[in-house]
Amino acid sequence: MNDYDVSAGLRQLADDAQPAPIDTYDVIKKAKTRTRNRRASAGAAFGTVAVVGALAFTLGFPNADKGNTGVGTPTSTSANENCPPELGGKCIDPPVVNDQTAELDSQLASALASLTPAGFTFEKDPFSTGEMLKFTGAQNPSGTMVYTATAWIRDSQGPSAVTIFVLKRPAGTPLGHADGQYFGPCTAGESNCEIRTLDDGTQATARENARPPAMQLASTLTAQRPDGTYIQVISSVGLGPVPSETPRPIPAMTNADLFKFATVFTLEGGR
Amino acid sequence: MSLRERSDDDERFHVFAARSTAPLTRLAYLLCGDQHLANDLVQTCLIRVYQAWSRVRDKDTADAYARKVLLRCWLNERRRPWRRSESRDGVVPDQPAPDHDPVVVAHHKDVLRRALAQLPPRQRAAVVLRYWSQHSVTETAAILRCSEGNVKSQSARGLAALRDSMARLGADALEELNP
Numbered sequence: 001m002n003d004y005d006v007s008a009g010l011r012q013l014a015d016d017a018q019p020a021p022i023d024t025y026d027v028i029k030k031a032k033t034r035t036r037n038r039r040a041s042a043g044a045a046f047g048t049v050a051v052v053g054a055l056a057f058t059l060g061f062p063n064a065d066k067g068n069t070g071v072g073t074p075t076s077t078s079a080n081e082n083c084p085p086e087l088g089g090k091c092i093d094p095p096v097v098n099d100q101t102a103e104l105d106s107q108l109a110s111a112l113a114s115l116t117p118a119g120f121t122f123e124k125d126p127f128s129t130g131e132m133l134k135f136t137g138a139q140n141p142s143g144t145m146v147y148t149a150t151a152w153i154r155d156s157q158g159p160s161a162v163t164i165f166v167l168k169r170p171a172g173t174p175l176g177h178a179d180g181q182y183f184g185p186c187t188a189g190e191s192n193c194e195i196r197t198l199d200d201g202t203q204a205t206a207r208e209n210a211r212p213p214a215m216q217l218a219s220t221l222t223a224q225r226p227d228g229t230y231i232q233v234i235s236s237v238g239l240g241p242v243p244s245e246t247p248r249p250i251p252a253m254t255n256a257d258l259f260k261f262a263t264v265f266t267l268e269g270g271r
Numbered sequence: 272m273s274l275r276e277r278s279d280d281d282e283r284f285h286v287f288a289a290r291s292t293a294p295l296t297r298l299a300y301l302l303c304g305d306q307h308l309a310n311d312l313v314q315t316c317l318i319r320v321y322q323a324w325s326r327v328r329d330k331d332t333a334d335a336y337a338r339k340v341l342l343r344c345w346l347n348e349r350r351r352p353w354r355r356s357e358s359r360d361g362v363v364p365d366q367p368a369p370d371h372d373p374v375v376v377a378h379h380k381d382v383l384r385r386a387l388a389q390l391p392p393r394q395r396a397a398v399v400l401r402y403w404s405q406h407s408v409t410e411t412a413a414i415l416r417c418s419e420g421n422v423k424s425q426s427a428r429g430l431a432a433l434r435d436s437m438a439r440l441g442a443d444a445l446e447e448l449n450p
Contacts, residue, residue: 003402006430009383010301010403016380017300020310022317024288028281031321177307179314184307 096137140180386436394429
């Protein structure tokens with residue numbers, strides 16, 4: 001295979017890409033919103049620093065002789081946690097825990113017994129910094145707040161991973177691929193794909209034991225509720241970057257297990 | 272900036288976005304190997320390009336800048352926690368080949384897609400930028416923010432790995448077809 005063959009092969013492969021129409025007015029709107037938010041955050045941060053500085057100055061640095069101003073320590077600790085050395089000095093946004101995460105935690109806890117397949121138990125994902133099946137929020141690349149909860153699920157065949165994503169789209173949005181999510185719903189004709197419209201109007205697809213591009217064997221649910229709540233569950237045999245034990249050969253959840261998640265969550269409010 | 276200037280800028284951006292969406296999507300698809308993600312990356316890229324649009328003056332600069340932004344978006348995306356279950360294990364994506372494709376072409380694409388997915392991100396980026404986008408070593412170095420020597424070594428390693436993978440995957444696939 002020479003250089004020409006590589007170029008020709010890549011050209012053929014690139015022709016498979018199907019560009020989605022881009023709404024440039026929407027792009028401009030989102031860009032302006034992000035710029036405005038960033039400026040507001042910077043302004044707020046500057047204001048906080050100014051207020052803290054003024055306060056410290058006014059109080060005369062009461063703990064200065066102990067090497068501790070009393071107000072700077074928590075901020076500093078938090079910053080270090082969000083800028084781990086392995087990221088080469090780059091910082092990540094801290095996960096969001098708010099009223100929505102509490103509500104989602106509560107909804108999941110109430111339904112957990114019925115969501116757990118027989119013979120399985122959930123346990124903490126050792127590669128996750130969060131607690132087992134507790135939601136935290138983060139903005140995805142499209143600026144949407146996505147709430148995520150993870151866990152391992154284990155039976156006698158070994159562990160596998162489960163990740164739940166919940167986000168909010170406008171009420172009445174039809175089931176489709178949500179910006180920033182890795183998977184879209186499966187489509188009729190794909191292996192193991194099952195499509196349902198549930199009694200409350202929730203549209204959902206589940207696809208067990210499939211292998212989407214560049215992913216390990218996974219079973220996935222994508223559900224769109226009439227109020228706009230979008231739910232995605234990925235039950236995967238991928239255990240993380242350096243698995244400490246052999247994962248289950250196939251994902252824990254079947255289509256029937258996954259469909260139970262489709263009506264568990266209702267995300268209130270805008271985001 | 273006056274309202275008139277802003278309006279002209281926006282008009283230029285609309286034209287740029289309409290023209291660039293298809294080539295950017297192809298580049299994104301070669302980098303990430305997933306159609307949905309490629310479309311998302313292009314949208315994120317265009318949002319970031321617009322944020323710097325008032326400073327981007329000519330067409331050539333805009334194209335190069337957009338490719339650079341797209342690449343950064345993809346590398347950043349690769350670091351996100353929910354991507355960690357990804358495994359570039361080279362298994363055939365279970366999407367049917369288009370009907371009009373001859374079997375051989377479809378098979379060749381599958382093998383290449385699988386081989387490309389096995390390359391580490393920066394090697395893949397170097398191979399795609401050099402052999403698909405046809406960027407020079409200097410241009411690729413500027414986009415990847417590394418030295419020209421690094422681009423040469425990444426491209427060479429990537430190409431060698433691609434050849435190995437294709438030979439291996441091709442032989443495996445032939446064995447499956449003719450046991």
